[in-house]
Amino acid sequence: MGNAMRSPWVLHYDASSCNGCDIEVLACLTPVYDAERLGIINTGNPKHADVLLITGGVNAQNTSVVENLYAQMLEPKVVVAIGACALSGGIFASCYNIRGGIDTVIPVDVYVPGCAARPQAIITGILQAVAILGAKAQGTHVPVDKAAREKVCQ
Amino acid sequence: MTPLLGALLYVVLAPVLGCLLAGADRIATARMQRRQGPPLLQPYYDLRKLMGKRGAEINGFQGYYLTGFLLFTAGAGALFFHGGDLLLVVFALTLGAVMLVMAAFSANSPYAHMGAHRELLQMLAYEPMLILTALGLYLATHSFAVSAIASAAQAPVLVLPGVFLGYLFILTIKLRKSPFDLSSSHHAHQELVRGLTVEISGGNLALVELAHWYENVLLLGILYLFLAPWGVAAALAGVALCYLLEVVVDNSSARLRWETALRSSWLVALALGGLNILLVPALQKGF
Numbered sequence: 001m002g003n004a005m006r007s008p009w010v011l012h013y014d015a016s017s018c019n020g021c022d023i024e025v026l027a028c029l030t031p032v033y034d035a036e037r038l039g040i041i042n043t044g045n046p047k048h049a050d051v052l053l054i055t056g057g058v059n060a061q062n063t064s065v066v067e068n069l070y071a072q073m074l075e076p077k078v079v080v081a082i083g084a085c086a087l088s089g090g091i092f093a094s095c096y097n098i099r100g101g102i103d104t105v106i107p108v109d110v111y112v113p114g115c116a117a118r119p120q121a122i123i124t125g126i127l128q129a130v131a132i133l134g135a136k137a138q139g140t141h142v143p144v145d146k147a148a149r150e151k152v153c154q
Numbered sequence: 155m156t157p158l159l160g161a162l163l164y165v166v167l168a169p170v171l172g173c174l175l176a177g178a179d180r181i182a183t184a185r186m187q188r189r190q191g192p193p194l195l196q197p198y199y200d201l202r203k204l205m206g207k208r209g210a211e212i213n214g215f216q217g218y219y220l221t222g223f224l225l226f227t228a229g230a231g232a233l234f235f236h237g238g239d240l241l242l243v244v245f246a247l248t249l250g251a252v253m254l255v256m257a258a259f260s261a262n263s264p265y266a267h268m269g270a271h272r273e274l275l276q277m278l279a280y281e282p283m284l285i286l287t288a289l290g291l292y293l294a295t296h297s298f299a300v301s302a303i304a305s306a307a308q309a310p311v312l313v314l315p316g317v318f319l320g321y322l323f324i325l326t327i328k329l330r331k332s333p334f335d336l337s338s339s340h341h342a343h344q345e346l347v348r349g350l351t352v353e354i355s356g357g358n359l360a361l362v363e364l365a366h367w368y369e370n371v372l373l374l375g376i377l378y379l380f381l382a383p384w385g386v387a388a389a390l391a392g393v394a395l396c397y398l399l400e401v402v403v404d405n406s407s408a409r410l411r412w413e414t415a416l417r418s419s420w421l422v423a424l425a426l427g428g429l430n431i432l433l434v435p436a437l438q439k440g441f
Contacts, residue, residue, distance in 0.1 A: 004206060007202075009200075031188045037189070037192055038192075045355075047353070074208060
């Protein structure tokens with residue numbers, strides 16, 4: 001395992017989520033699920049983070065914030081979209097202010113479905129993202145052809 | 155153990171010891187919180203990961219300041235394990251800490267400035283007690299030289315109980331543990347966006363971590379001096395016990411305001427440290 005994979009520091013951002021998935025993300029840090037045993041630290045600083053955990057469908061107000069956070073993160077970096085809203089807008093997809101999934105703003109590497117996503121699924125998603133992070137760190141990452149991939153949604 | 159060998163062993167082994175200490179700290183904290191905790195070598199993985207991040211420079215000065223921080227901190231430790239002047243060690247350590255503050259101030263971020271300012275307030279809090287510690291060890295052993303203090307006939311802690319407790323008090327500040335983790339908390343990574351290191355990332359942050367490992371070994375070395383005449387095993391056990399106590403205090407207390415930290419540190423320095431120093435001749439006669 002590469003060093004990037006052993007020490008994935010996480011930045012958690014709520015992009016107009018109902019906070020359900022955010023509570024599940026924070027639950028991952030609690031003793032029951034204990035994400036720190038995998039080396040995961042929840043940092044509030046995009047400059048320190050490797051993995052961006054985003055919940056919620058993006059709206060017009062926080063589009064620039066999400067882009068800003070993503071731009072501030074240092075390479076190599078990965079994005080995990082958590083919850084139905086982050087995948088496609090979820091039940092709020094037809095609202096006038098919701099843009100849709102996170103991938104309308106920034107490239108997403110892993111999608112974690114659920115409403116709210118369970119901590120076990122979130123940790124699995126983070127680990128899949130960590131594997132992609134390792135590949136990016138070594139320069140062996142092959143981006144997925146988005147047109148050919150089916151998104152899990154609704 | 156020649157002085158030169160001591161210094162060389164420190165330069166080479168302190169990062170290893172500091173890394174294991176940091177790992178053990180995190181595991182102990184996790185177990186106290188009924189969690190499993192990371193692997194013991196997690197700080198080493200963190201360091202290597204930080205060294206692999208690309209594009210971390212924010213300005214031209216930060217790298218130089220942080221290299222200065224590392225060099226002065228490791229230099230202070232090397233001087234200590236060389237058996238040199240304890241007062242010089244304390245001031246070299248302070249110079250290193252000021253370099254870290256300069257690195258934080260060099261960034262154009264309000265969070266960084268706030269963290270740097272709080273770090274300066276922390277330094278204001280612990281410096282008096284640190285100097286009183288060096289002074290107390292001199293009065294107890296009639297020498298500022300670490301080599302002489304380490305080979306004293308009588309354990310300094312017996313005539314310096316107040317100074318010892320005072321040093322333990324400010325060790326909480328130096329190790330960045332609650333309730334005095336004002337500027338860059340050891341565990342909370344979001345408080346004031348971890349102010350001091352908010353604009354320090356990638357390889358520069360790795361330098362800061364490495365310097366902290368060197369510093370922790372030096373600080374525990376000073377603690378060891380109080381117990382040195384009791385033999386290596388007993389002194390090391392005492393140091394380990396004190397460090398465990400710091401972790402317990404860290405886990406069971408919330409952060410205090412900087413005014414409280416400053417006031418209580420100076421009170422401790424005055425009451426425990428100052429009073430003890432006045433009484434050293436009497437205590438020495440007693441033993």
